[in-house]
Amino acid sequence: LFPYGTGIFEDPLRSTVGFKPVPLYLHVRHCLQLADKRFTQHLSFIFVMHNIMLLRRSSYQSRLAVQRSWWNEAAGAMEKIDVRSLECFRDHLLERKRDKVFTPLKGRNEQEEAIVKLLRHVQHIDEHFEGSMGNVSVMREEIRALSQSSGTPSLFFTLNPADGHNPITSFLAGKDINIEAPFSNPDSRFTWFDRMQTLASNPVAGAQFFHLMVDEFIGKFLGTKRPDKRGVFGRVKHYYGVVE
Secondary structure (H helix, E strand, O other): OOOOOOOOOOOOHHHHOOOOOOOHHHHHHHHHOOOOOOOOOOOOHHHHHHHHHHHHHHHHOOEEEOOHHHHHHHHHHHHOOOHHHHHHHHHHHHHHHHOOOOOOOOOOOHHHHHHHHHHHHOEEEOOOOOOOHHHHHHHHHHHHHHHHHHOOOOOOOOOOOOHHHOHHHHHHOOOOOOOOOOOOOOOOOOOHHHHHHHHHHOHHHHHHHHHHHHHHHHHHHOOOOOOOOEEOOEEOOOOOOOOO
8 A cells, every 4th residue: 555665654754854743534534535546445444444543542532430429439449450350350251141141240259349330330431432332322312402402303214325226326436427417327337236346345435425415415305505494394493313
């Protein structure tokens, strides 16, 4: 990906020559938006970089929270725990899972009892991670707040853009398609299998297509980006969408 040995992520040489450091996520986004498809069509680049950024966020931005009334007990429980006890408790959980033991979990000694208490009273705060339990909890609270302030939702939608059946996906992937003729079979040279193969080799095009369709649905169909703010169902007071 970097045949000349320059331009790598978080290159330490940038600071030595006076260049501004580039954050990892911005550098990755730039590479995925290049006209050169070497990054978007690489078999492992997207997955490896996503894992690296996810691990960084989970390591540097997560935190633990406990109720004020239980803080003294939580501090005392933490003092009883060491690395060795955590490793033994982890092995115990793996054995229960392997043996399919579903009885209530109890500590086998004082240290494990302290670990069980912490698991019950200490919460892992990670609402900034998409799809995490913390993120799901935040979305539920937001939906409840909207329902209490404006009433229950009047309409539910399940939107499936069907990227594998739309020629726009192939166009975003760089295929030679006459996008101005969507109703005249603009990708007649490509079969359904060709479209799916193009999507599999360039998942960035699929992500761009999904964002385009959802943005157009909210802006045009619901009317949020129309001058009069009126869509198919009139003026939409609130809308809320999540990705499965």
